[in-house]
Amino acid sequence: MILFFSACGNSRFVASRLAELTGQRLMQINPLDASPSLSLAPQEPLGVVCPVYAWNTPRVVNNYIKRLSVSGSPSYLFLALTCGDTVGRAPERFAKLLYSKGMSLSAAFSFVMPETYINLPGFNLDTPEGARSKIETVKMRLPLVAEKINGRVGEVDVVRGKWSWLNSYLVNPLFYALLITDRKFTVSDACTLCALCQKLCPLQNISIVNGRPRWNGHCTNCMACYHHCPVNAIHFGKATQRKGQYFFQDAR
Numbered sequence: 001m002i003l004f005f006s007a008c009g010n011s012r013f014v015a016s017r018l019a020e021l022t023g024q025r026l027m028q029i030n031p032l033d034a035s036p037s038l039s040l041a042p043q044e045p046l047g048v049v050c051p052v053y054a055w056n057t058p059r060v061v062n063n064y065i066k067r068l069s070v071s072g073s074p075s076y077l078f079l080a081l082t083c084g085d086t087v088g089r090a091p092e093r094f095a096k097l098l099y100s101k102g103m104s105l106s107a108a109f110s111f112v113m114p115e116t117y118i119n120l121p122g123f124n125l126d127t128p129e130g131a132r133s134k135i136e137t138v139k140m141r142l143p144l145v146a147e148k149i150n151g152r153v154g155e156v157d158v159v160r161g162k163w164s165w166l167n168s169y170l171v172n173p174l175f176y177a178l179l180i181t182d183r184k185f186t187v188s189d190a191c192t193l194c195a196l197c198q199k200l201c202p203l204q205n206i207s208i209v210n211g212r213p214r215w216n217g218h219c220t221n222c223m224a225c226y227h228h229c230p231v232n233a234i235h236f237g238k239a240t241q242r243k244g245q246y247f248f249q250d251a252r
């Protein structure tokens with residue numbers, strides 16, 4: 001069984017390819033599910049695929065895993081992280097969360113995919129060529145990781161980056177406390193009221209009020225609304241102006 005969370009499609013792509021290559025079932029994480037549960041067959045492995053947010057698994061994923069009730073203990077439990085460049089100590093922090101639920105992480109893998117975080121000055125999307133090259137590299141890496149999963153190989157095969165401890169343990173809580181907000185979202189007159197942002201928000205945090213999207217205060221800045229807007233009408237303060245949009249489109 002592979003559980004996945006994805007805002008812009010990178011993790012969805014990795015999760016669905018891994019499911020194909022390993023013959024596993026695929027299930028999307030619904031962060032709004034108050035009492036999620038799943039039942040594993042004997043010897044069935046469990047995988048979690050999600051993006052890295054500030055060098056950790058996203059809090060919405062962590063909270064879902066905390067609430068998740070699993071019947072049958074997984075024979076092998078792996079984490080597959082997608083990231084723009086580095087994952088820090090996300091596997092260790094996730095292993096600790098699993099441990100508190102009586103489960104142990106067998107393996108962790110990272111996949112460097114196109115960047116989606118652009119909410120600060122200096123944080124930009126990859127160039128189209130850069131994004132394509134990351135995706136091509138991931139396409140080559142996926143069968144190798146699937147082989148390890150099929151062989152139940154226990155290892156941590158991730159790109160941690162510099163200052164991994166500092167990023168995962170100190171920068172991460174500051175990032176959530178100081179930068180995660182939906183108060184900075186604006187909508188320009190280009191908005192056609194297609195309501196795609198409302199439909200795609202994984203936290204159902206957007207409502208349409210007086211003919212405009214409105215964010216309701218429980219956002220995790222996944223940026224699904226911004227990147228998928230067909231007319232680029234959504235912005236996050238000035239930080240996203242003229243930065244372009246990205247979401248994964250499979251050209252297999």
Ligand SMILES: Cc1cc2nc3c(=O)[nH]c(=O)nc-3n(C[C@H](O)[C@H](O)[C@H](O)COP(=O)(O)O)c2cc1C
Nearest residue numbers: 006007008009010011051054055083084085086116
């Ligand atoms: C809020 C937020 C924080 C992020 N933090 C990191 C990070 O710490 N390190 C990194 O390499 N990429 C980071 N990224 C980039 C994403 O992890 C990466 O683009 C991921 O593949 C997006 O997955 P998705 O398309 O499934 O949503 C961040 C993206 C967002 C939206």
